[in-house]
Amino acid sequence: MKFKNWSYNWFNPWFVGIALGCFILAAPVILVFVSVFFPQTEIWQHLYSTVLSDYIVNSLILAFGVGVLVIVIGTVLAWCIARYEFTGRKQLQWLILLPMAMPAYIIAYTYTGLLDYAGPVQTWLRETFNWQYGDYYFPDIRSLPGAIIMLSLVLYPYVYMLARTAFSEQPASLEEVSRSLGVSPSKHLFKVVLPLARPAILMGAALAMMEAFADYGTVQYFGVSTFTTGIFRTWFGLGNGIAAAQLAAMLTSFVVLLLILEYLSRRKIRYYFQGQRAQQVSRQKLTGSKVFWVQFLCVIPVFFGFILPVLQLLSWASRTYSKQLNSEFWLLLWNSFYLAAIAAITAVSLALLFAYGKRLNPIKPIQFIVGVVSLGYAVPGTVIAIGAMISLSWLDIKLNTLTENWFDLSVGLIFSGSLFALILVYSSRFLAVAMHNIDTGLARIKPNMDDAARSLGHKPLQILRTIHVPLMKTSVLSALLLVFVDVLKELPATLILRPFNFNTLAVKAFELASDERLMDAALPALAIVSVGILPVILLTMLMDKPSPHSSQIK
Template identity: 50%
Template sequence: MLLSLPIFTVLWSIGADSDGVWQHLADTLLWSYIGQSLTLMTGVGLLVLVLGVVPAWLVTMTRFPGSRVLEWALILPLAMPAYIIAYTYTGMLDVTGPVQGFIRETFDLRFGDYWFPQVRSLGGAIVMLALVLYPYVYLLSRMAFLEQSVCVLEVSRTLGASPWRSFSRVAVPLARPAIVAGLALVLMETLADYGTVQYFGLSTFTTGIFRTWFGMGSSTAAAQLSAVLMLFILVLIVTEQWSRNKARFHHTSSKYSQLHPKRLAGWQSMAAMVFCALPVLCGFLIPFLQLSWWAWDTRELVNFGDFSNLLYNSLRLALVAALITLVLGLGISYAKRLQPGMPMRTAVRVLSLGYAIPGTVIAVGVLIPFTFFDNTLDGWMRGQFDFSTGLLLSGTLGAVMFAYTVRFLPVSMNTLDAGLGKIKPTMDDVGRSMGLGNWQMLRRVHIPMLRGSLLTAALLVFVDVLKELPATLILRPFNFNTLAIRTYELANQERLTEAAASALMIVLAGIIPVIIISLSISASRPGHDSRIAD
């Protein structure tokens, strides 16, 4: 109930009077918001499935030139904020950018003499978002493939299944909970994105919420649009669970042989290398090099003196938020496993809506009740004791952390749900037959088996908080800045080249944890022996 407070604050506004603004939106812009949001979700969802699942299978089950590097390199785009990559590619591919300039100069053409894809478009937004969001699906898919029994896959081959058929008919169905969990995170992140769609001039729910709030001056109508956005996520969750029809996915084999990836050769090796390297090249390396060039070009204009303080603030918030959401996510997911009744499932669904709400709306949902509490308490203390308590909750790092928890707890829960879903219920029965209580079962059985899921959940929240902007911008204490805020302030002033330095710091701060966690996930497979080389 406490963590759902911002959500209830938004839902409470549904019946409020918006002075005709909501009716105006319903008559004019609402269907445009719905149409473009659905198109964006569909395009991003299909693209991340291809970019996430296939490379995860290739780097796990096969070996080809560069596969060991690509195992962790495929996660690197996760550290790249979507709006930064949108700015970067627009600067590179626009009419005045270096790419089109090179084409005109090389072929002696003028503008209008040739066709070039429009970057600032719905298709461009789909590609930009997919390039930075596919690691959600890749991480969870790879973790699921690592935890699968080789014996099961070998049985499918003895029954005459080709490698592709074994992948599509055995491996993917077993990994479905993890794949769907990653896809759900991607779709919720797509719906909640503001920077990319606003920069590309698209009419989605998030841009509509901001225009209604700041342009029309109606926070009530903006909250009502947010409620419709939450309804979309609820439909996604219910539809996925209905499609499974109460099916569960468990490994029936308890034998986990050491992985012996198949070595590819010839055109298969080259195709696998190109397919896996392309997302890294487009989603990380090219924008990273362009940002590095801009940062070097403007090095004399950038003040690096306060970067250590900005980095410390960003890492501190990210680490604490990751730990809080990890503990709460594990407790809630395990409680749902123990008590899978309707009340618990309903509560989890409500909490899952938090990730779909833009950070700005969550910040308002936090600010309204926190400010009400502070003002009420201060008024009562003044009347009774002539003493002012000031602002105890609003305007503090506690309010920022509460917003982070509401926003990113679903990331932790979805990841841990996928991990718990692969642990057979008979494991719980065996533990209870040995006299283990619920706490002992969690500590001695589930947590060791969930090591990969725990690390993945911590990684996802850590990197997400590093990139989070709206909630921090609204709820932060005075004179408190992060790297994301500094990047936004400079980019908002059209000083993109100067913003490159702080943007690079966000990326660099997330790279090392990404690599470490990726290697840890690789070693978390049951039956893994680090002494045996691939």
């Protein structure tokens, strides 16, 4: 460390504020890991002899199964869109992203209604071929393979987006060199293109696998025992919060191991392109039957991941909307809206303060603690919720003891029994989403603008509020929108921490589907999906912007 860092004013309000904010956001996850020092021998003996092996095996199969499927689907779609020109390509490049708007637990409910014994598909088969129960085999959608397929259908855009960018940014000179050396197109694909895109593809797969580890709604509805369902059972069934926290710590360890493996897979990879503007590979124009097959290939994931589920939800909603559109539904809509809005404003405000604090104090300690807290997106919502519930419950007990001793008054569950707990967990979980957008916007503002503003007597907060925020308005609005939609779709954390008699659209859809009232669950599910389309449109607009460092051959 350089000498100037030793003389840094560690009591600087920005440093103290950032350190305190980061500690509060990280406290739930820290507490989850601290719980391992409080052994729960009897509970763990019971788990070990009964379900622990199922939790581990099923979670690993689920995550790696999703990883393989999203790599195949996302890479193939990215290659088709990035390297081929065909009729309908412009429309398909944003349609492919639509499954991102569909939460996995909603698509699980939809396909259960479609493919179950009493669903339209099996009913049609029995009526058409005069079959009876037991006369035919039909795969069970409510199974581990079914959960892998459901999650893959909505998570492949992670790989698609990163792989498409990687394919598009590869310079044309690579293909020209391969042709001059007599390398066939297929060998060029496997020996040059895919190795260059491998870091992006693996990063997309790692993100999808982390989402698979964190999923609760799909696996719970399908009856698949994973860590997330085990955490809920241990907490609510066995009534042991410490053991649930220890299971959460084990789940988080798997996620951390996944991040380490992803890093190790690319740490020795060093690919560099020339600094000057590079010509991109021109897209190959397809004709004849090739156009149909590429279109068909691109439409299949969109159809099964978005169009078919939405059509089924619309069909169900058309039969029940007259009963569902009542005061209860509008209350659910309002609860979901203002909760997501408060969480988005809180997360983006913290991201602004943390990002600007890093800009004002570019020292390693601040960079490190903000970077660690930004990893919250990799931690499952269930884990953060368990840590928050334990820590805030302890805080409430101490506060009530204090007020009863001093004022003979019980203030109740101010922290753990209110929306404060949810806002804390949402801010910790989705801070990284906001930070990415804010850091990107702030990096475009030249540091000399800060110097000029300070020379005119403006204080740091004034500079941030009056200069930086207006200049990066697009980044701030994008961050607000992305966090808003993520909070709206979040299920496990909301299930654990919601106050009594407080429901959201996600919780209501989950409860109705769990009661096998799939038709009644359609309207709240459609409301979530409709709002979820907004960030998809935003992502499409951002991906359509040409790269400032490259140009396209026409």
